[in-house]
Amino acid sequence: MxxxxxxxxxxxxxxxxxxxxxxxxxxxxxxxxxxxxxxxxxxxxxxxxxxxxxxxxxxxxxxxxxxxxxxxxxxxxVTRPQRVPGAPLRFLLDVHLGTLARRLRLLGVDTAYESADIGDPALAARSAAERRVMLSRDRGLLRRRELWAGAFVHSTNPEEQLRDVLGRFAPELRPWTRCTACNGLLREATKEEVADQLKGGTRKTYDVFARCGECGRAYWKGAHHEQLEAIVERALREFAG
The missing domain is CATH 3.10.20.30 (Beta-grasp domain)
Structure with a gap:
């Protein structure tokens, strides 16, 4: 039979x-x-x-x-854009998605990132505790029942990864408002407030600064600003609103 x-x-x-x-x-x-x-x-x-x-x-x-x-x-x-009910839209990325984490933060998206491999159970527990959408290429991790929510990141290319996440979840974009190092919020800062982080050439050349309220890191429109500006402009052109 x-x-x-x-x-x-x-x-x-x-x-x-x-x-x-x-x-x-x-x-x-x-x-x-x-x-x-x-x-x-x-x-x-x-x-x-x-x-x-x-x-x-x-x-x-x-x-x-x-x-x-x-x-x-x-x-x-899933239907795009995907809505995640019950919490502000926030993300958690695993150790393999560091570049994507920095780019999401550059766009002002609340993005937590584990720079060390803390293991799937700990990642799933953090997703649940903080109500963050877990982004990963690890299918086993995405099958864990403890996750608040999750999504598979399809590409290994950071630019394609960013487009994938922005297209799927349509987060609010607020560029230049978050620290790309720690996800803290930025505020305007005087040159005197960040003087201990400036080398001689930077101190003479730049006058506009921001500082992270969490880790204290200073920001200014340095050598890589044009590259970062291009990332922001592409994202706003395609996904803002």
Whole structure:
């Protein structure tokens, strides 16, 4: 006697998570009458953070639905922009996304970042405690139940990563308001207040400064400002408003 079986079709946007043999059309999967549909979808390789809705025989069902023999399942991606209910939109990035963290902070997006590998349980616990969206390329981390919310970062290229996150979550952009080193808020500062951080040439050339209220780091329009300005202008042009 054949075991109970369902047919699952994964949206093209989620195909990269699925083994190549199961990426086109519907695939048959055995079910046990106990495991939830969420568990079945994750067993295919798709983190639930990437799933928008699940449909069974044309009707939307929760991840807790227990599939029955003969059902047809459609797995659909999150709708963009994705809204995260219940908390201000804030992010937490793992150790592999340092450049993305700095660019989000450059745009004024509240972004926590772990510069050391503290382990998946600790990252998930921080996401929950601070109600931050966990951004990672680690699918195992994104499957942890403790997460407040999460999202898979598709590219390894920082510019593409930034566009991906801004397009998915549409955060409010407030450039030049956060410290790229620690995420603290910046305030205007006099030259005297930051004098201990200035070398002779900088002290003579620049008069406008900002300082982080958390770590005290000083900022001014130095040699890399044009490059940073280009990042900000691209983001505002494409995503502001």
């Amino acid at each position: 054949n075991p109970p079986e369902i047919r699952v079709e994964v949206a093209p946007e989620l195909a990269l998570f699925v083994p190549p043999a199961r990426r086109s059309g519907a695939t048959a999967l055995a079910v046990d009458g106990v495991s939830t549909l969420g568990h079945v979808v994750e067993s295919l390789g798709v983190p639930l953070t990437e799933v928008g809705t699940l449909h069974v025989d044309g009707r939307e069902v929760p991840v807790s639905h227990v599939p029955s023999d003969g059902e047809s399942v459609s797995v659909r991606p």
